[in-house]
């Protein structure tokens with residue numbers, strides 16, 4: 044059995060009829076998604092992707108990953124937003140918490156670092172310190188090929204590789220994931236003879252983790268990409284059912300919309316496993332870019348418990364009542380440990396001696412849910428049996444589909460992101476990009492005012 048969705052702790056906030064009344068709208072959203080009649084219809088390639096992905100490219104990904112693993116100590120993954128968050132999320136959940144720090148003998152893959160997701164010279168130069176004396180390969184991921192952050196990083200690390208290995212040898216260490224025929228990166232890759240992988244035209248960045256965008260870094264990490272894809276394929280089958288009562292993915296979409304209509308404007312994605320930190324980042328991009336538009340949308344936020352119970356916990360329990368929580372949980376932790384006894388019992392915790400930490404974590408979760416629900420915060424639970432590639436694949440698909448359906452319920456186009464252009468235009472103008480002269484003058488005047 045795959046994902047369990049439990050909304051019993053939202054029952055006192057939203058009555059069954061409130062979300063069940065959304066059934067006809069869910070039916071419409073389902074039709075729009077599957078018949079490709081809704082807004083953003085040209086970006087629905089992800090819906091059937093787990094079934095129809097390009098098997099030949101998939102094999103090339105596997106081979107490239109084997110090559111990288113054999114000739115590199117380090118893989119640098121250069122990309123931002125949808126071009127990195129999915130891979131980072133999956134690597135963190137399926138990999139070792141300290142995978143880059145493990146001794147080589149205990150590691151099944153190269154160290155993997157993500158770069159090009161900020162414009163920080165500090166971050167980049169610190170990364171360069173780590174690379175000293177190591178063999179490296181680069182996977183640059185950018186659909187447009189011109190995104191500022193990864194483009195700046197690629198300039199730097201391409202130079203670094205060429206200095207280290209010479210231009211010809213460096214070419215064998217550069218892997219490009221980009222549009223199949225257009226864009227600056229594709230042109231460069233063709234000219235230089237870099238190996239390329241495709242970001243399909245009909246799949247937007249935030250829906251692209253199961254394409255080469257996510258799969259090459261995931262394959263390099265040694266995670267089981269067959270199981271990941273199988274989990275997504277099975278979820279696709281499972282969440283195809285139009286009936287709201289039979290489909291937990293649609294129930295999640297419906298309930299969060301019902302809560303939103305009652306003033307619950309912020310959804311906190313919560314986990315009790317630090318390995319899920321980047322899964323929450325991926326989820327925030329997915330829902331934030333898909334729903335936050337036209338003056339509407341649930342604000343997607345995240346918290347990591349129990350750490351954040353010692354900080355945000357106060358607000359969640361007692362602050363403005365515009366929140367609901369969605370906990371992503373794993374029934375069986377991959378590893379468990381027992382709490383140690385202490386002869387002096389200085390902290391008074393000897394009553395926990397011998398108890399599994401997984402059990403303590405579970406009680407922290409149960410206690411938190413009870414407290415937060417009593418404090419006016421509805422709670423949803425999405426639970427996978429184990430943090431395996433198969434279940435993570437299913438979870439990714441669950442959220443992708445819920446997001447598409449939820450966006451249609453909200454009445455937005457869940458597959459565009461016009462809002463991300465505004466800052467870029469201003470940044471280019473302020474940096475003096477040719478063609479932005481008028482805007483530059485106007486913005487500089489505003490900065491002076």
Ligand code: PA5
Nearest residue numbers: 124125126185186187190248249
């Ligand atoms: O979801 C999106 O479309 C964005 O987050 C993009 O993935 C991000 O801006 C990176 O774009 P690109 O792949 O063109 O470099």
